[in-house]
Amino acid sequence: MKELIEKINAEFEAFATEANQQSEKGNKAAGTRARKSALELSKLFKEFRKVSVEESKK
Template identity: 75%
Template structure:
């Protein structure tokens, strides 16, 4: 589970960097990369939820 949390943290940092580039500099390609990161984060967060629920049983 620790490895999954590290992956989520790294992906969120990537998202933050790309989203900031789009918002501050108007970089359209960064916006595309940020949206791609959100899809990856969604999958990882669902996996975290599943893993977390199993761990509490």
């Protein structure tokens, strides 16, 4: 679970960096990378929910 949280934090940092580059500097490629990170975050959040529910049943 701790490993999953670390992955989520790392991916969020990447998302925040790319989103800021797009919004502040108008970097279109950064927008593409930010969207990719957002999709990856979505997958990680689903995995977190699955693991969290399993652990709460113990």
